[in-house]
Amino acid sequence: MKGALIGCGFFARNQLHAWRDIDGVEIVAICDRDAGRLNEAGDQFGTEHRYSDANAMFADGGFDFVDIATTAPSHRPLVEAAAKAGVHIICQKPFAENMADARAMVAAAEAAGKVLMVHENFRWQSAVRAAIDALRSGAIGTPFFGRVSFRSGYDVYAGQPYLAEGKRFIIEDLGIHILDIARALFGEVSAITASTKRVNPKINGEDVATMLLAHHGGVTSVVDCSYATKRDPETFPETLLEIDGTEGTLRLDAGYRLTIQAGGKSETRDVAPPVLPWAERPWHNIQESVAIIQQHFVDCLREGLVPETSGADNLNTLALVEAAYLSAAEGRSVSLEEM
Ligand code: NAD
Ligand code: 89Y
Incomplete structure (x- = not known):
């Protein structure tokens, strides 16, 4: 090929x-x-x-x-x-x-x-995928609450200077991945309410966004993103998860630790991604997901399948981005039907 x-x-x-x-x-x-x-x-x-x-x-x-x-x-x-x-x-x-x-x-x-696939790779990170697989297998019953969180103070502007220049920043650049993970975990969304803030005075767009999502299946999720969070340990570029279900809880904590508590048992697994030979910390998490998503694209072409993150699928993630900006601008909840 x-x-x-x-x-x-x-x-x-x-x-x-x-x-x-x-x-x-x-x-x-x-x-x-x-x-x-x-x-x-x-x-x-x-x-x-x-x-x-x-x-x-x-x-x-x-x-x-x-x-x-x-x-x-x-x-x-x-x-x-x-x-x-x-x-x-x-x-x-x-x-x-x-x-x-x-x-x-x-x-x-x-x-x-x-075939048209979007390189929407965060849901393909192996730690995130371990959580998606556990949830889909019913490990904590039926989910009713989720928090999908990405908070960091990492200097992303050094490698990607254009991120400091646009009127839009964190929802469009990073939140798009975190919203896509929420879709992968909890399904499609009926309404979103968002607030945004710019903390760093040297950039043009928002570097903090907090979003509340109502999912069709009944889950309420909070998707929160920040590039203004100065903390130790710095967790870039980890997405952290807290999910409550009818039978238990799932947590993906800093350091790639996946904890599932259900049926009176608590199990914690190390789901840290490998550092591929050409990768480097802390980007190795994202870099591994690039290898995985591109393999998925090739597999789909070879087998005649529609990629999970196809262009058509990604319309729903992009609609969440647009709806979040509209919600923040107008100070109201936005129905995805408006998109
Ligand atoms: P970049 O600006 O460093 O690189 C883009 C390159 O494209 C530039 O060299 C530019 O000259 C070239 N280019 C632009 N338009 C062109 C055209 N019409 N024809 C030929 N060349 C053209 O940008 P980047 O930081 O590498 O980001 C690229 C994309 O990757 C962005 O959309 C960014 O959001 C995305 N990105 C994704 C991830 C992820 O994890 N999925 C991570 C970082 C960046
Ligand atoms: O561009 C962004 C992305 O897609 O992943 C992380 C990033 O490089 C900076 O936010």
């Missing part, structure tokens, strides 16, 4: 490492408007075909899928060009800048008969 990658920036090297490790997959072409980044990635990964223009790359072809690793503003034109070129697509989050673009991208891939 041959692939191409567009966007050789901060995060793409994780994706390139992960593709290199997947059996039977080769990245044969890369593209970036920035010649320095293009050549750095090309030299590191030995990629011969290098392009500054994605349309020229699609015109030359010679690959089965494209991995779009650029930031959101370029996603719609690139997904549409990929669909027109007749290749399968994996696209980074945030999938799109608004719902209209996201729906158009899903429609373009459907019309072309190509």
Whole structure:
């Protein structure tokens, strides 16, 4: 299976490492408007075909899928060009800048008969996946309350300076993952209420968001995110969980400790992710999930299956992001039907 990658920036090297490790997959072409980044990635990964223009790359072809690793503003034109070129697509989050673009991208891939998956990788982190699997297996009965929490003071602006510049920040960049985990755990959402705050005066967007979700299945969840939390130990980039069910509780605590209490028993497991050979702490958690989600994409292509985090599925995560911003702006609960 041959692939191409567009966007050789901060995060793409994780994706390139992960593709290199997947059996039977080769990245044969890369593209970036920035010649320095293009050549750095090309030299590191030995990629011969290098392009500054994605349309020229699609015109030359010679690959089965494209991995779009650029930031959101370029996603719609690139997904549409990929669909027109007749290749399968994996696209980074945030999938799109608004719902209209996201729906158009899903429609373009459907019309072309190509698979479109969003690189929504946090639900694929092995510690989070262990919690999802335990919950789905009924380990604590029927859940009725959940807290999905990501609080950190890690300097994400150093590697991703654009995060400090946008009018929107934490919900669109990070909260999107945490909201997606809430969906994976508790199902679809009927209404959301959100409040946001900017604590760091050096950035333009919000760096704190607290969201209350009403899920169709009856769970109430709190999704809270912060990049203004100065604490020791620093837990970046761990997502912590507290879930109450009719038969017990599940906790994913700092240090990747998963505790399930039910039927009078308490079991704590170490669910720390491995540090892959090309990974480094503290990013190893996210890096492992990149390898897992890309393997999932390849498995789905080979077996003709729809990826769990398909473009169509991700419309519901993106709708939560949009609804959260609307709720915070208007100071009211927002029904997802409004999206
Ligand atoms: P970046 O700005 O460092 O890199 C993006 C690269 O894309 C740049 O080199 C830029 O020149 C190139 N580019 C942009 N538009 C292009 C176009 N039309 N044609 C060719 N090249 C183009 O960004 P980043 O920090 O690597 O983030 C990329 C995406 O990955 C973002 O959407 C971000 O949210 C996401 N991300 C995801 C995770 C995760 O865990 N899933 C983590 C970090 C970043
Ligand atoms: O861009 C973000 C992401 O997707 O995961 C963590 C991050 O790099 C900074 O918030």
